[in-house]
Amino acid sequence: MSATKVLVLGGAASGKSEFAEDLVCRLGPERLYLASAEARDAEMRDKINIHAARRGAGWQVVEAPLDPSHTLTTDKPVLFDCATMWLSNHLSAGSDLETAQAALLSALADCPGPVVTVSNEVGNGIVPDNALARAFREAQGRLNIALARQADCVVQVVAGLPNVLKGTLP
Amino acid sequence: MSATKVLVLGGAASGKSEFAEDLVCRLGPERLYLASAEARDAEMRDKINIHAARRGAGWQVVEAPLDPSHTLTTDKPVLFDCATMWLSNHLSAGSDLETAQAALLSALADCPGPVVTVSNEVGNGIVPDNALARAFREAQGRLNIALARQADCVVQVVAGLPNVLKGTLP
Amino acid sequence: MSATKVLVLGGAASGKSEFAEDLVCRLGPERLYLASAEARDAEMRDKINIHAARRGAGWQVVEAPLDPSHTLTTDKPVLFDCATMWLSNHLSAGSDLETAQAALLSALADCPGPVVTVSNEVGNGIVPDNALARAFREAQGRLNIALARQADCVVQVVAGLPNVLKGTLP
Numbered sequence: 001m002s003a004t005k006v007l008v009l010g011g012a013a014s015g016k017s018e019f020a021e022d023l024v025c026r027l028g029p030e031r032l033y034l035a036s037a038e039a040r041d042a043e044m045r046d047k048i049n050i051h052a053a054r055r056g057a058g059w060q061v062v063e064a065p066l067d068p069s070h071t072l073t074t075d076k077p078v079l080f081d082c083a084t085m086w087l088s089n090h091l092s093a094g095s096d097l098e099t100a101q102a103a104l105l106s107a108l109a110d111c112p113g114p115v116v117t118v119s120n121e122v123g124n125g126i127v128p129d130n131a132l133a134r135a136f137r138e139a140q141g142r143l144n145i146a147l148a149r150q151a152d153c154v155v156q157v158v159a160g161l162p163n164v165l166k167g168t169l170p
Numbered sequence: 171m172s173a174t175k176v177l178v179l180g181g182a183a184s185g186k187s188e189f190a191e192d193l194v195c196r197l198g199p200e201r202l203y204l205a206s207a208e209a210r211d212a213e214m215r216d217k218i219n220i221h222a223a224r225r226g227a228g229w230q231v232v233e234a235p236l237d238p239s240h241t242l243t244t245d246k247p248v249l250f251d252c253a254t255m256w257l258s259n260h261l262s263a264g265s266d267l268e269t270a271q272a273a274l275l276s277a278l279a280d281c282p283g284p285v286v287t288v289s290n291e292v293g294n295g296i297v298p299d300n301a302l303a304r305a306f307r308e309a310q311g312r313l314n315i316a317l318a319r320q321a322d323c324v325v326q327v328v329a330g331l332p333n334v335l336k337g338t339l340p
Numbered sequence: 341m342s343a344t345k346v347l348v349l350g351g352a353a354s355g356k357s358e359f360a361e362d363l364v365c366r367l368g369p370e371r372l373y374l375a376s377a378e379a380r381d382a383e384m385r386d387k388i389n390i391h392a393a394r395r396g397a398g399w400q401v402v403e404a405p406l407d408p409s410h411t412l413t414t415d416k417p418v419l420f421d422c423a424t425m426w427l428s429n430h431l432s433a434g435s436d437l438e439t440a441q442a443a444l445l446s447a448l449a450d451c452p453g454p455v456v457t458v459s460n461e462v463g464n465g466i467v468p469d470n471a472l473a474r475a476f477r478e479a480q481g482r483l484n485i486a487l488a489r490q491a492d493c494v495v496q497v498v499a500g501l502p503n504v505l506k507g508t509l510p
Contacts, residue, residue, distance in 0.1 A: 011461065011462075011463030011464035011481070012463035012464075012467070012477050012478065012481060013463050013477060013478045013479075013480070013481020013482055013485075014463055014481055014484075015481070015485045043471070043474075051346040094390075121463060121464045122464065122466050122467075123464070123465075124351065124464035124465060124466065125465020125466060126465065128466045133466045136466065137466055148350075157350060158349065158461070158496055158505055159347070159461075159481075159484040159485050159487070159488035159494060159505070160484075160485040160488050160489060161488055161494055161506050162505075163496075163503070163505060169457075
């Protein structure tokens with residue numbers, strides 16, 4: 001039987017990553033940080049360093065920009081941060097999104113340990129001018145719906161505070 | 171006495187239309203799909219076709235880009251999808267928004283059957299650069315407030331999950 | 341002992357200011373409107389006038405675009421509208437944000453009377469193209485988290501309706 005799967009949604013700088021880290025810390029002393037971000041520029045490198053400094057010790061970091069399935073075989077608590085960068089990496093790589101999403105969902109569902117997945121809400125602004133941004137928010141929306149459907153618990157983070165939308169927090 | 175009026179809010183690709191369709195399907199076997207979208211380009215045509223395929227049979231489609239009041243006299247369950255396209259059509263047409271909004275609100279309130287109205291949340295991003303987009307999100311915000319005020323039930327859909335803000339779901 | 345501090349969050353045109361005004365009106369007959377907006381252009385002047393007309397009598401208006409601490413010594417109910425304009429003013433002025441934010445948080449916490457602070461949610465759209473907008477939404481997100489942490493009650497306003505995230509409304 002697989003363990004609890006949690007989806008943590010939130011806007012940019014909503015406190016979602018910090019909330020998710022605290023959640024995973026409560027699930028066990030040895031934990032995996034499954035990172036989808038790649039340090040392609042200085043802004044992203046700064047962000048990665050800030051996150052790493054905040055998390056502190058007790059985390060094993062695994063970088064998996066495209067395919068996290070090899071890591072999702074552990075029974076240690078996993079923080080998958082985040083589905084939005086994962087999606088962005090696949091769009092940049094020109095992947096077939098349907099196939100990639102099906103593989104991700106299946107790997108998450110089958111992981112023997114608990115997994116907390118972080119994902120962004122990007123659809124609550126004005127319609128973007130450019131078609132790529134519109135396609136991205138459509139794909140992100142569909143991914144969030146699919147992740148939410150199979151999660152045991154879904155929580156939206158607003159200004160650091162949880163708004164539980166499904167199930168109960170572990 | 172008029173029947174239950176529900177407002178379904180959500181961002182782009184939040185699952186709001188699918189949620190609203192399910193809601194209307196539970197309200198009766200014969201139902202009306204009151205469409206405000208017009209197929210002006212390929213992207214919109216695709217979107218309309220995807221929605222139609224998902225809804226399946228049992229729906230009578232009525233297209234009313236500007237004035238849905240003639241249809242809002244039925245006692246069959248109605249899905250009005252969506253107030254955002256309706257607003258966009260009126261802005262494009264150069265309508266007087268105050269008059270148009272008052273007529274819409276009155277038609278919705280007086281409709282003898284249940285109506286589920288779908289509308290977008292567009293105000294939670296960065297201030298848009300262009301004045302038209304700023305005016306649109308102001309108008310959409312005011313419209314949502316007015317729709318919410320007279321609705322019996324208001325639900326915000328996040329990743330396909332309901333967050334009930336007013337009343338109870340029928 | 342300091343009185344209740346409330347944070348009212350919401351998107352543009354979500355009804356957050358009106359909700360906050362009603363809240364402050366219930367807290368006392370003599371109240372302060374602590375305004376951070378400056379009428380730099382016609383659009384902003386219109387907005388300020390609309391807000392003022394809606395509020396009506398019974399408000400003493402104090403303009404404090406950068407430093408509201410001198411006013412936050414009263415025991416009358418205060419509406420601080422809004423933290424987003426305050427942040428924007430500091431970014432324009434080239435202030436050190438960490439210092440300014442610490443001073444604001446401290447003045448709010450120490451105010452002997454009740455204070456209702458309005459702030460915008462700006463992080464739920466697509467990643468903005470320009471670096472300044474990205475920096476702004478990061479700073480706004482961090483400010484909202486800090487305001488929420490020290491508030492007794494946090495409420496998100498959606499289409500004029502409250503979604504209480506922390507504590508209970510006074």
